[in-house]
Each structure stands twice: as C-alpha cells, then as structure tokens.
Amino acid sequence: MAYQVIARKWRPQTFEEVTGQEAITRTLANAIAYDRIHHAYLFAGPRGTGKTTTARIFAKALNCHRSDRPVQTPCRTTDDAACASCREIAEGRSIDVLEIDAASNTGVDNVREAIINTVAVRPARDRYKVFIIDEVHMLSGAAFNALLKTLEEPPPRVVFIMATTEKHKVPLTILSRCQEFTFRTIATAKIVERLRFIAESEGVAITEQALVEIARVGQGSMRDAQSAFDQVLSYQSEGPLTPEIVHLALGIAGSELLARTMRAIAQGRRAELLGVVDEIATRGYDLRAFCRDLLAHLRDLLVVRIAGKDAEIIDRLSEDRHELEAQAALFSEEDLIRFFHSLTETERLLRESAQPRYQLEVGLLKLVEIGRIRSLDEAIERLRKLEEALRAGHPASGSAPKEPSQAKGDSRSSAGDAEGGAKIPALRLVANDAVQRKVDDEPLAGGNGKVADRDAVQQRVDDERTAQEAPSIAPESLVQRLKAELEARNRPLVSVALENAHRVAIEGDDLCIEFAPEKKHLRDNLVKQEIARLLRSICSELTGRELGLRILIRDTHRDSAEDEKEMEAKRLREWAENHPNVQHVLRKVRGEVIDVRPIDEDRE
C-alpha cells in the first residue's frame, strides 16, 4: 500500500478512538442512542484536535448500514465486513455525505449550488443527508447569510456539521442555529498514549522519553505531534528512537542545550552562549523556536522555584525534574522573571530582524547583563523611594504644582506648601473633638496686611513651619501603616480612598489628607463622623499622640484672575489654623477662627 502519513493512516474510526474529547464524543453517542439528533452542529477548536475526524465518525454513525437506525459504533473500514456507507464516507465518495471545503468554495454561488439547491433532495440511499462544511470560517458574509434559512429549518433527514479553527469569524446568527462543541487541546500524556499505540502497531521501537518529546512538539495538537512522529520515522528507521534523534530530526533544542544555556548565563560565560547560538544556527534550527523553547524552559524553572519539583504543572519526567531543580537553584525568582521579560522582547524582535542570529546573541548576552546589573537596579529603586519620601514629607520640596497667578510673588519654593494649603476654595474640615464642617468661601477680612510686611511674615512663617515639622513617621510608611490598620479593621473602602488621595501627611498636629477635585466622591466618604473618629484613633495608636484630621480638596484649576490679596489672606488663615498653638487654643475653647491678620514684625 502506498505511503500514508500517520495522521491520515491512523485517523480514528470510532468515537472511542478520538483522543481527549470524551465529553463531546459521549454527547454525540448519546444523541444517537436517545434519538435526539440536532440538524446543525458546529465543531470549533484548535488544529489537530479531532474536529473533522469526529464529523466523519458522526456521519458514519448516522448512516451505518449495520442497523436500521443510527448506531453508536460505526463500521471500521479496515474490516472486511464494513458496510458500503461507512466505506464510501471514509473514501470521500458517498453521495449522501458531502464534504465541502469552505475555503475553496467561499462565495454565495458555491453555497447555493452545493448546499441550498441540493438540500431538498431526499437522501439517495442512506438515512441522512450530511453536509460536512470544513473550514467554515472562510465563507463570505453573503454565503453565511444564504445559509441561515436552510440551517434553521432544513428538510427532515438533513444534518449539517461545520468545522472551524476560528469560531470568532462565524457570524452569531449562524452560531445561534447550531449546537456548538468546543474541542480542547489534548494533554501531552494522552498524545503520548496514542503515539505509543501507533508505534506498537507499526512495530517501531522508540523510548518513552522520545515519545514525550514528540508529543510536546504537538503543543496539544494530535496532528502536529503525528506529523512530527512521521518526520522522526523518516529520519532513521533502524534501532530504537531516542530523544537525541527526535531533537535532530525536528530541529529542536533538547533539554541538554537549554541546560547549557542556563548554566552559561548563571556563570556569565558569554563565549559559551555564543557557542550555543552558533550550534543552533549551523544546524539550521529555527532561532525563534529556540527562543520559545527557552521561554518555556524558564517557565518550568520558575514553577520549580515556586512550587517545588513535584509540581503537577510541569510536563516532565522525573529524571528531568532533578536537573530542573539544580538549574532553578542558580537563579532567584526575580531573575527568572526578568529573564522571561527580556527574552519575550527578544523573541518579538526576532520576528522582523534582518539579522536574527545576531539579535538572538545580543538577547542572550543581555540576560547575563541583567543578572549583573541587578544590584544597581535595587539601588536606583531605593534612591527613588528616598526621593519620594523627601518630596512627600518635606514641605520645602513643594509637591504642589505652582500656578501662573502665583508665579510673581513666589520665587521661594519654600512657600509652595503653605500656598498649597491656600488652594482650598470650597470646603475644609477641621476635626476637633467632634468633626466640624466649615464652609470657607466667605471672603476673609483680607487686605489689612500691608504689602510690605507680607514677605517678611511669610518668611518667618515658613521658617517656623519647616523647623517644627520633622515628621515622626515617614509619610510613605504612614500611608502603608494606615492602610494596613484599616484593612485589619475590615474597612477596605477607607483604605482605597487613602490610596487615591493626592497627599497624605502629618502636618503639625493634623493628619492631612488631600484629594484632587475629581476624587471628591472619595473625600465625601471620609467626611463621615464615624470614619473620622476611626482614622483619628488609628493615628493616635500609630504616632502616640492625638492628631486632628483635615480632609481637603485641592483645586488645581484655580482661576488665574483670583485676587492676589485674597489668596494671601487665605494662605495666612490656613497657616494660622494649622498652627499647633492655635489649634490647641481652638480645642481648648472649642472656638473658631474668624479672622487672621498679619502682625507687625517688631511686635512679635
């Protein structure tokens, strides 16, 4: 008999033989048993998972001559006793089972001619007229639409089976008229099982490990694995087939080569890495495939690192696992993740690169560098954190954006924070023993201060603030600790609100929380008395002292024509109110600040 590839020669002939799709084959067999045969099926799923095969078996089962009704187990065409119908279907010449290649007959005319015009004709000999439409996603829109009516209400004794790898290209109107079956990729172990059966039947000697390697190449597709198996068989026919032969025949990097690569990276042996690439290139291996294999290997190492070598999620034999563990021990988790990201990028670049070989070399050498510059990374990260801490905690660094209207009188950046406080046109809360709401938009008795004095006052104010405001807790950790406490008390919403705050800091004796105007809703959550109390109690626990609470909205879109005097007055008032002494007094007398005026310098 002429040579046939394995995928064709060993195409399953009964539902039981279909590997890895038990749910589907059982459903179909039951549909036959209980006489509940739908008139339209759609088989979707990745390549090589058994869609066309199942469609043919189903067609055979519907029309098998062994019984006067559909059977669950149709004839095997290798049997001499196989019925005419099953035989013809297998050979693709049955007149009642039409297999249509939708990719070659995409147009509406093809559909009309091949399906719609013939559908009304009764089956010539067998029970059912079956249309198997393969690669159905390639039909044109008009062709799909032409099918709609027929698909919904076909004449009795007509069954449509459509198969596709790309279900998303099939219109919803078609999908809604079909029973859908989604074929899954097949587990490596099941592919191995099937390959082993084929190898035994063909009398091929092959080691278990070699079978596993072949099955892995399939990546869940039986046909891919079988094509690979064919290729290995062509490569050598004497002696048992070993993993090494599989690697050579398929041009894939074996675990040995991957291990060599990982060791070279760990030891920083760059010449060795280049040697690996040289070997891959001269053997004609696919560089991108190697890159992907290495990615998969990195993933396995990561899994071993995290879950231990006995983890079920690794598709490896046990002797491999010790090797994996040894390699995983060479790297930290972060290293492996960084390698993965870097290599993913390399893989992407390889796709378009004019010089893929050198791209891969550079990509691998980069991994050596990544291991090396790690400490630098950490240092930078720490510097960044330090910088942020400074910015958030120290008023002098002025985190508030400056506004055009202020640019004039604001050459000193130290004024930034104080002015930031002034940008609260609408609402401010002063938390005392009871939370007080205070509307702040009435014009202040501003304008009393002399312009000449202003700068001097401001200067003093700033100096004082800077001096007395060495925060006892770094702001960064303050937020973190607040959040931790809140979460411990099961108040996630408050915690989220804090997270979204523009700024959280201790200013004087106040915990100051600022929100951008668009986050006003979050502020509204915090304003509730109960929550304010909660926050204050947490603060006192954390800092060991009683703190007030200020929740502000910081308007960054202030009208630039705002009167400068008013600004100044507000700023002053803000400062005064925040001053611990003033607050102390306020608390004592339960009072309210009505007016703030600058005092003469010498009257201090």
Next chain:
Amino acid sequence: MFDRLQGNGPIKELLRHMLAHGRVPHALIFAGESGVGKKEFAIELAAALNCQERTPTGEACDRCPSCTRIMNWPTENQNENRIIWSMHPDVGLIRPPGRFILVEQARELAREANLNPYEGAARTFIIDEADKLNEAASNALLKTLEEMPHTSYIILVTERIAALLPTVLSRCQKLRFAPLSSEELAPLIQREKRVSAEEARTIARLARGSAGRALRMDWEEERARRERALAILEAALAEDRARLLRLAEEMSEAAHKEDLEPTLDWLTLLARDAWLFGAGADEQIINTDLRARLERIAARATASRLVRWIEKIDEIRRHLSVNINRRIASDALLLAMASG
C-alpha cells in the same frame, strides 16, 4: 542527484532515505535562509519522484528525458497568476505575482493536485515563497495538503516558516536547511568578488550562509555604510555632538529606506562586535578586518552602554516601520547614544 547541489548533507541524507523507503511525505516544507538551495532541492526531489532511470539510492539520474524536462523551466514572461509549468506536464510551481500568493493560484493548484499524473509517476508542485500565501490562499490549500492523492506532492519553500498558518504547518513535514558555513562560502566570495580573505570572511558571515546573498551584496556600498556606522560609534564615544549631527544628516540625506536601515544594521553589528571584544569572545566577531578600531571602542565603552545602544537602535527600527520622520529619528538616536 542531490550531490550536484551545495552543502546541506543531512537534508540529502534524509531525502535519500525517504526516497529509498518510499516515505516521501505528500506535504513538505523546505525552510531556511534564502540562497541555500531550497528550491533547487525541491526541483531535484520532483525529478527523483518522476525519474525513469533512478540511481540505486533512489535519486534522479539528471539525464533521462523526464529529468531534463523537469529541470527545464520557461524563462520568458509567464502569466504569474497561474501555475508556471516546467517542460514536464506533471511538475509546476506557483509564486507570488505581487505581495501575496492569490487565492486563485492556490485553488488552481489544489485542483491540479487532485488529478492523476499525465505521464510521470508523481504530480509535484512547488510553492515558492510560501510565507506569502495570504490567509484565504492558505485556507484553500488545507484540505488538499491533508488528504492528497497518492500520486501528488506539494513542496512549500519559505524563508520565514513562522509566517505560515499553524493549520498549514500542522499538515506538513518540515525540513530545515542549514546555512552554508562561512568556511564553505569565503573562498567562493573571494574568487567572485576579488576581495581580501579577511573581507571575504566578513561578507560570508554577513550573508548568513547564503551564497545568493553574498554574491548579490554590493560590498563597496556596504563598506561605505559600515564606515559611517563606525564613525558614529566613535563620535558617540567622544561625545562629539556636532559631528554626530552631521553624520545624522548624512544618514538621512540619503534617507531612503534602502540606506538608513542597513546603516542601523551595521550599527548593531559593530556594537555587538565591540561587546564581544569586551567579553573575550573574539572568534565570533564578524568584522574581523576592523579588529584594531573595534578594540579601541571596546576599551572605552562599558558592556551596559553597548547594550543600551543596541536597544535604542532597535527602538528606532520599530518606529521606522510606522513612518516617523527619519531625520528627527536619526538625530535623536545619535544624540542619545552620545549621552549614554
């Protein structure tokens, strides 16, 4: 006989094995760099399948009427939208008439592949540049690739196997052609192009094992580009920004796609070479004739700086594919290189 073709010993071995055991798959992919003889191997295989006086190893005799006609292809203008037939009525070829192989071509090929041979033993079709099969064309071939008549063969020839649809790949056996080694190529280049042995080796490495590419390469032009790239590296190290801007102008003056991108390739290659010097992996260096100057660069640039350069060049290349202003891009690149 396969031995009339250069290199690729393992492939010859494999094809002989397949022929001798009658195990030639009906759907094959020949993948590998351009200019390593993939199509020649495909034609040779077609001849072997149809040969009237096969050698004991099952190979084509290259002499019988069948073989000579299979190796004889029309040279005058063909209708590229149809199958191009050799002088043998059972051996044909399609190739992209434009950017893609059209679905009509694929359908015609599928139709023809389902016929019995007219006079030979095997109808054999070659799809050249199979990565140019567009989606519809690929899909139109699926059923045929999977279940071909016993007397038909389709060989897909491609430089970019990854560009083929997974559904196509899944139905074919893949043969990977290795590039020719620089040692095999260098003497040929030296003879044909009259360059020094050092330069010949450099060209051989650049050509990535493709005889075709090596001989097509305009070395004078490439050398000028390389010189410019080297000047850029040196100026970047000296932080000579004025000179860099002049070089950027030069680069984008001739800034057609044909010139800017090869210069970028050169920059990457030279940076890589300098890096390798630093890594002590001398034998992998491409531009062996520039050893002294590369060594000077390597001495002054740290490995991480070279890596950053390479990354920046890659980034520019990505941006070029979306049509940015070339002048500004090259200015930005060179200045960025000067600053770190």
